[in-house]
Amino acid sequence: MPPQLKLTAITLDCSDPLALAAFYQKATGLAPAQGSTADFAGLTREDGLFIGFQRVDDYRAPHWPEQAVPQQSHLDFAVDDLDEAEALLLELGAGKPEYQPGGDRWRVFTDPAGHPFCLTGS
Structure with missing residues (x-):
């Protein structure tokens, strides 16, 4: 049987990790991670899922x-x-x-x- 993989973290590149962490913290209510810095910040969920934000020099935002x-x-x-x-998100x-x-099924934001x-509606 192959090993079971458990997703523990997602990390996004950006130019300002603290600002992006603050946006997602306000949007989701996730707790700020200990040890966040200007180069790497994160949020944690009660079940241990971690969302990280890492500084990338010359970051170029996606165009969707x-x-x-x-x-x-x-x-x-x-x-x-x-x-x-x-x-809330626009604010x-x-x-x-x-x-x-997505029509009425989902909405895309940046x-x-x-x-x-x-x-998406739950």
């Missing part, structure tokens, strides 16, 4: 849906109320691209560093 700078990965979040969550500094392929992420 264009692929000049591809998204490479994105996060998906389930929410009870899409409209309420959208209002926190998220962007909402004009192109929305975080302050340009990473696309999606919200």
Whole structure:
């Protein structure tokens, strides 16, 4: 039997780890990780999942849906109320691209560093 893999961390490249960690902390309520610095910051969930944000020199934000700078990965979040969550995220500094392929099923946003992420109703 092959070993079972358990996802423990996701790390996003960015130019300002502390600012991006603050955005996601306000959006998700995850706890700030101990030892965050200007070069690497993180958030933790009660079950141990860690979301990290690492500084990259000359960081280039993804352009969605264009692929000049591809998204490479994105996060998906389930929410009870899409409209309420959208209002909060836009207030926190998220962007909402004009192109929305999900119809009523999901919505695409970009975080302050340009990473696309999606919200879906739970």
